[in-house]
Every structure is written in C-alpha cells, then in structure tokens.
Amino acid sequence: MPQASGEEKWDSVKKYKLTKMLNDLSKISGHGTELVSVYIPPKRPIHDVLGQLRNEAGTATNIKSDLTRNHVQDALNKTMEQLKLYKEPPENGLVIFCGAIPTGKGIGTEKIEIYTIVPPKPVQINLYRCDDHFWIDHIKEMLKDDRTIAIISIDTQEAGLGILTGDRWETVETLTSGVSGKHRQGGQSARRFERLRDNELNEYYHRVADYAQKIFIDQYTVKGLIVGGPGPTKDTFLREEYLDYRLQNNVIATLDTSYSGDEGVREIIEKVNDQGIMTEFRSLEEKKIVKKFMSEIFSGKGLGVYGLNDVVNYLKSGITDSIIVTDNVDLVFLEVACNKCNNKFERIVERDQLVDLKQSILSTPCKNCNGIDFSINEKDFIDFLEEYASLSGTKLDIISSKTEEGAQIESLGKIGALLRFKPMS
CATH class of the missing domain: 3.30.1330.30 (Ribosomal protein L30/S12)
Structure with missing residues (x-):
C-alpha cells in the first residue's frame, strides 16, 4: 500500500524526477477532452473523491464519441482503482494524472497510463479536470524555490527588516535610530559629541541585531541574508559583526540603495529581481x-x-x-x-x-x-x-x-x- 506520508526530504533526485515527469506530461495531447487531472488536499476524505469520480464516470456516458467516451471512462476507473489503495491522502495530499497516451501507432492504439504524485508541498486546491491536456501548472508552482531570505536595509537613521519567500515579501519591522546628526563645530565639544554619537550608533546596531535574531532566527527559518542601504553604514554594521553568527555567516549579498527602512527593503527586492541574486543564491549549494x-x-x-x-x-x-x-x-x-x-x-x-x-x-x-x-x-x-x-x-x-x-x-x-x-x- 502506498505510504501516507509526505515527510521525506525533497532532495535533488526527487525534484529532478518530478520535473522530468512534468516535462513529459506537458507534451501529451489527447484526441479529445479525455486526460484526467485530480488534485486532492491532505484533509479531503478519499471516499469523497471516489464519489465525485463515480459521478463523473456516469456523466461520461453522454459523450458522443465512442473513442473519447471509452478513454474517459477507462481513465476514471483506473484513477478510482489507484485511490482505493489509500485510506487517507498522504501528508501533502495527492495528485493523479491519468489518460489515454498516444503510442505513435495511430488513433485507437492509445494506452491508459496513470501517474500518481505525492507533491513536495501541501495541495491547496480541490480540482478535477478532464481536458485535452494534463493540468500541471499547480504542481509546477510547488517546484519553485521558496526558501525564506532575510533582508536588512540600514543607515544611521533607520532600519527595515524584511523577509522574501519565493515571490512574496514583506517588511516585518522598522526601527529608528535616535542617533543625532553629525556635529559641525570643532573643539572638545565636537569630540564629546562624536563619542556620544558613537555610543548611540553602537546601541542602535545592537538593537537592530537583537531584532534580527528574534525575527530571522526565532520566528522565521531563513536560509540567507541580504543587507543594503545608502552609504557605508551597512558595511560598518557587517564588519563589526553585530549580528548573530548564524546570520553573519549567511550573508549572500550587500547592496547599495537610495533608501533605508521600509522603502529600502522594497528597493532591495527590486534589485534582487533585476540582478538575478536569488538565482545565484539557489546555486550556492x-x-x-x-x-x-x-x-x-x-x-x-x-x-x-x-x-x-x-x-x-x-x-x-x-x-x-x-x-x-x-x-x-x-x-x-x-x-x-x-x-x-x-x-x-x-x-x-x-x-x-x-x-x-x-x-x-x-x-x-x-x-x-x-x-x-x-x-x-x-x-x-x-x-x-x-x-x-x-x-x-x-x-x-x-x-x-x-x-x-x-x-x-x-x-x-x-x-x-x-x-x-x-x-x-
């Protein structure tokens, strides 16, 4: 019996095999609307899906073309046979593609084939389609890299902390420094002012680092860090190693930006997309x-x-x-x-x-x-x-x-x- 578990590590071999299978499936065209695609979420009872497919098999009796009708009914029956092997869906749900696959020997020589997939991520949709192609877009989306990346946009006035996951991003926290502007007068007053300012900056950097640890380590499991901002502040912040070593050792890029804070996070996201930084990051391993x-x-x-x-x-x-x-x-x-x-x-x-x-x-x-x-x-x-x-x-x-x-x-x-x-x- 198939294992109802989606806990296995989704490694490069599994990803390769699924990608190859989806590429092959994308090239298949039915002679009519006879290729069956079924997406089953983790919590949906198997008997519910079987009931739906039995109804579809009954409806298929109305198809005028004998060849198409037989192909659809055969595909539905084979899909139901496969589903009966499961007491419940696997942890990530189940995806089944089934249909009459051309053999290259002409119409009427097709062979019913079934492809059963436990996907890398939980299925989010209830879907049944009978079409002239397999509906593979939903599972192709699951193959996209969605590791979470931390973002810090910082200058001496403010800092923004954001996360990037796949195509989604958000600014999680913004901090103001409270650091005074540079003193323009000379003498001892200026030196005393600079010492106070340095202390304020030191406290500010520590505060940013503390928030970074809480957000990027305790709250999210990030796989890399991008630091950006106008001027040299970002470089000083990294050079002095204020960050937790788990973040400090995972900096994948530093970027010059015009803004800091929330707008700086947004600007970093744009640069990440324009410069292909995430593509480079994904190849680090x-x-x-x-x-x-x-x-x-x-x-x-x-x-x-x-x-x-x-x-x-x-x-x-x-x-x-x-x-x-x-x-x-x-x-x-x-x-x-x-x-x-x-x-x-x-x-x-x-x-x-x-x-x-x-x-x-x-x-x-x-x-x-x-x-x-x-x-x-x-x-x-x-x-x-x-x-x-x-x-x-x-x-x-x-x-x-x-x-x-x-x-x-x-x-x-x-x-x-x-x-x-x-x-x-």
Whole structure:
C-alpha cells in the first residue's frame, strides 16, 4: 500500500524526477477532452473523491464519441482503482494524472497510463479536470524555490527588516535610530559629541541585531541574508559583526540603495529581481558540492573520479561516498539476459540510440551459446543510480547543467564521484 506520508526530504533526485515527469506530461495531447487531472488536499476524505469520480464516470456516458467516451471512462476507473489503495491522502495530499497516451501507432492504439504524485508541498486546491491536456501548472508552482531570505536595509537613521519567500515579501519591522546628526563645530565639544554619537550608533546596531535574531532566527527559518542601504553604514554594521553568527555567516549579498527602512527593503527586492541574486543564491549549494569534488580531483589523492564507466564500476563495488550528475543526462540502463543459457550483461546508452542498440543486441548471437533469444530490462539511468546508491549509502546529487559548476561536471562526462577510500591499484 502506498505510504501516507509526505515527510521525506525533497532532495535533488526527487525534484529532478518530478520535473522530468512534468516535462513529459506537458507534451501529451489527447484526441479529445479525455486526460484526467485530480488534485486532492491532505484533509479531503478519499471516499469523497471516489464519489465525485463515480459521478463523473456516469456523466461520461453522454459523450458522443465512442473513442473519447471509452478513454474517459477507462481513465476514471483506473484513477478510482489507484485511490482505493489509500485510506487517507498522504501528508501533502495527492495528485493523479491519468489518460489515454498516444503510442505513435495511430488513433485507437492509445494506452491508459496513470501517474500518481505525492507533491513536495501541501495541495491547496480541490480540482478535477478532464481536458485535452494534463493540468500541471499547480504542481509546477510547488517546484519553485521558496526558501525564506532575510533582508536588512540600514543607515544611521533607520532600519527595515524584511523577509522574501519565493515571490512574496514583506517588511516585518522598522526601527529608528535616535542617533543625532553629525556635529559641525570643532573643539572638545565636537569630540564629546562624536563619542556620544558613537555610543548611540553602537546601541542602535545592537538593537537592530537583537531584532534580527528574534525575527530571522526565532520566528522565521531563513536560509540567507541580504543587507543594503545608502552609504557605508551597512558595511560598518557587517564588519563589526553585530549580528548573530548564524546570520553573519549567511550573508549572500550587500547592496547599495537610495533608501533605508521600509522603502529600502522594497528597493532591495527590486534589485534582487533585476540582478538575478536569488538565482545565484539557489546555486550556492551546488557550488559547494562541485567545489569539494573538484578539490579532490586536483589533490591527487585518488578520491575524486569521473567518467561514466569508472563511476558506475565504483558505485557497484560500494565504495562511492557521493555522486554528482548533471540534469541533462539522458541515458538508459539495460540488463540483458540470454533466455537459452542465462548469460547476462549490461549496457548504458543514450536514449536517442536506444532503439538501434536493442535491435543490435537482439540480432547478435549470444557469445556464450550462440543463441539469439534475449530478454531486455530497461530503466532510466537516474533510477539505476538511485537504486545502487541506496544499497551502499551513497549520496546522489543532481545539479543544473546551466550553471558554471554544471558545465565543469559536464566537461568531465556529466558524472563524477567521491570515494570513501582509494581503491587498490
């Protein structure tokens, strides 16, 4: 029975698989309004959904086209069969796409396929649609990065503290400094005034830092901090390390702005969007992964390896600690067995060469018994990696091929690994 839990970490592999599935689904078009999409929120009773689908199946009897009617009813029946496996929706709800998928052999040869997804975030809508395409936009939105980023806009007069989550932002707190303006007279009076002003600034910076800790650490779980403002105040504030180390060590950008406070927060948001800072931030984790890998490659210790054959062999031997793959890998793993003598071998091939390779295998006599009767089991290369990685406790990371770091890994064959120990020569 499917697990009713959405608690598993939504890592790069799960994100890659879902993105790939949605890309494939977006290319599918029905011959009529016959592709079923169902979104089920976490708290909605399964029997309610089944009741709705039974009603829809009854309504489908009125469809004039025999082909479309049969496809819709078959899709609804298959969806209901799948739902009966659940006592209740998983923690994040459930999304099901089902329909007659063209096989490329003409109308009437379609095959009913079902795709069941436990999404990365809770489903917020009750939705049933029967259309000529799958309704994937709602779940695509869930794949957007919505980590919360802290924002401080500061000068000597005021500070604004805001948060940015996905496309949403708000100013949570504004503070005024109470610091006097600069003294223009000379002499001892001026020096005394400057000391008082420095003390006021010090107290103000501490106050901003205290609010930052309460808001960004105690109230929100932020993943990074952007500090901005006019003039040098922001730089002094950071240089003197008033902030909690958990924020101080997570500054991802400092920005010059014309304003501070609430208007400064707004200006920072605009600059973040214009300068692509969030895109850069989202690749920070990938930068760390690739940096560690490349440092091992150049160290000469023999713990960094790359290239398809070497990585796969080390993975199978159980000595890989982590594997990096770029998201533009499009390989298929084949397990081939001779049905006469049970001789087995494996192949990894680019997807666009799959048909030719299978034809070659099926027409080439077995090296062991000279037979030509083979069974071929194929699986996506990422599924193969994930399966073996889980057996050996290997961490699998899939990184974007569109970044500088991704290009580095791509130049090494699109795959690399760190080993637990140096293999014997």
